[in-house]
Amino acid sequence: VFSQANGVFIGGVEIAATALANMLEGSSVVPMSLRAQIALFLCWGLLLGIICRLVPTVLAAGAVLVLSILYLGGAAYAFQAVFTWSPLVIPLLVQGPLALGSAVLWNYYETDTERKNMRKAFGEYLPNDVVDALSRDLDNLQGGPQVVYGICLFTDAANYTTLSEKLNPQELSNMLGKYFEALFTPVRHHGGLIVDLKGGSILAIWKAPQDELGMRKQACFAALDIAKSVDRFNQEVAPYSLPTRIGLHCGQLTIGTVGAVDHYEYRPAGDVVNTASRVEGLNKYLGTTIAVTDVVVHGLEGVLLLRELGQFKLKGKEQSLVIHELISRLEESAQNLMTANGIFAKGLGAFRMQDWNIAREMFSQCVEFVDGDGPSEFYLQLCEQYSKNPPPEPWDKVVTLEK
Numbered sequence: 001v002f003s004q005a006n007g008v009f010i011g012g013v014e015i016a017a018t019a020l021a022n023m024l025e026g027s028s029v030v031p032m033s034l035r036a037q038i039a040l041f042l043c044w045g046l047l048l049g050i051i052c053r054l055v056p057t058v059l060a061a062g063a064v065l066v067l068s069i070l071y072l073g074g075a076a077y078a079f080q081a082v083f084t085w086s087p088l089v090i091p092l093l094v095q096g097p098l099a100l101g102s103a104v105l106w107n108y109y110e111t112d113t114e115r116k117n118m119r120k121a122f123g124e125y126l127p128n129d130v131v132d133a134l135s136r137d138l139d140n141l142q143g144g145p146q147v148v149y150g151i152c153l154f155t156d157a158a159n160y161t162t163l164s165e166k167l168n169p170q171e172l173s174n175m176l177g178k179y180f181e182a183l184f185t186p187v188r189h190h191g192g193l194i195v196d197l198k199g200g201s202i203l204a205i206w207k208a209p210q211d212e213l214g215m216r217k218q219a220c221f222a223a224l225d226i227a228k229s230v231d232r233f234n235q236e237v238a239p240y241s242l243p244t245r246i247g248l249h250c251g252q253l254t255i256g257t258v259g260a261v262d263h264y265e266y267r268p269a270g271d272v273v274n275t276a277s278r279v280e281g282l283n284k285y286l287g288t289t290i291a292v293t294d295v296v297v298h299g300l301e302g303v304l305l306l307r308e309l310g311q312f313k314l315k316g317k318e319q320s321l322v323i324h325e326l327i328s329r330l331e332e333s334a335q336n337l338m339t340a341n342g343i344f345a346k347g348l349g350a351f352r353m354q355d356w357n358i359a360r361e362m363f364s365q366c367v368e369f370v371d372g373d374g375p376s377e378f379y380l381q382l383c384e385q386y387s388k389n390p391p392p393e394p395w396d397k398v399v400t401l402e403k
Contacts, residue, residue, distance in 0.1 A: 155202050167240075189225070367380070
């Protein structure tokens with residue numbers, strides 16, 4: 001005998017009689033046709049796919065579960081009412097989990113792509129550590145500034161104002177695009193970060209927890225490569241040109257997001273930034289291309305060709321600074337420039353001793369040796385001025401610039 005779940009016993013004769021009655025009445029259970037099954041799989045899969053694609057993952061999982069229960073109930077009803085056997089394994093155990101899993105993977109792919117795009121976009125403006133912090137939490141955008149040891153590199157295009165008057169806006173924009181590419185490439189190649197751009201000027205920084213000789217060397221190499229890159233740019237855009245002056249200074253500074261409400265900028269702040277700008281402006285008076293403070297090139301005398309230009313008190317500054325001209329890498333230096341540096345050093349020594357005649361003689365030799373040597377001409381004018389009106393005693397050998 002056979003037993004039902006409710007405990008009612010059914011004999012084999014009853015089962016055989018039921019089977020014979022089903023055959024006579026044509027009410028036997030039949031599976032769905034192959035064409036109907038294919039249509040069912042397509043429609044069911046399309047429904048699950050749309051829901052899992054458009055609905056958040058957690059809601060999609062709940063929706064798949066509810067639809068699966070409804071599908072199971074519909075299959076049970078079809079079995080009892082019209083004696084139709086509906087497929088269960090593929091719709092419930094294959095298509096449902098597959099649709100949900102595919103949605104999870106697709107959402108992960110989209111999120112990962114968005115994160116990479118955000119990193120790439122922010123990476124054009126921010127250092128990697130800041131981008132990493134923002135990718136974890138955008139609230140870090142309003143975080144406080146950091147105190148770091150930084151090197152600031154300022155540049156300024158000498159003929160920018162004149163050029164902007166001669167060219168129409170589109171021509172000026174195209175030229176500036178090429179010009180800034182000439183500046184940005186060396187900075188990024190040597191590990192620097194562009195933090196500000198205004199008119200024909202840029203500000204780039206290198207930062208570390210403390211002073212690093214290698215970091216200062218990379219900043220100096222970047223300045224030299226910028227000068228070469230700008231020379232090539234000026235040759236390409238002739239008869240126009242944008243001669244570029246560069247200034248570097250380093251020390252403790254703060255760096256971080258500055259702003260309020262809905263506008264923030266990532267920038268450094270402190271005396272180092274202002275001083276680097278002043279040092280860049282000193283090139284205008286000395287006729288040099290790259291001016292750097294003594295602290296920037298300290299310890300780099302063996303890799304760079306430098307020329308001490310004197311001790312200057314820049315506009316708005318209370319303390320004086322020893323300024324050097326950064327000429328080239330030492331292995332690329334020309335012999336005539338090294339010879340001229342020696343003559344200039346003698347002239348500067350005589351100038352500090354207030355021996356104006358010897359100083360003028362040395363500086364005049366430099367002008368003859370290197371045609372149009374800007375620093376020598378600058379000191380020749382000072383010698384002429386001081387020979388008539390000597391500086392007040394005691395003299396600290398500092399050249400004060402009020403402009």
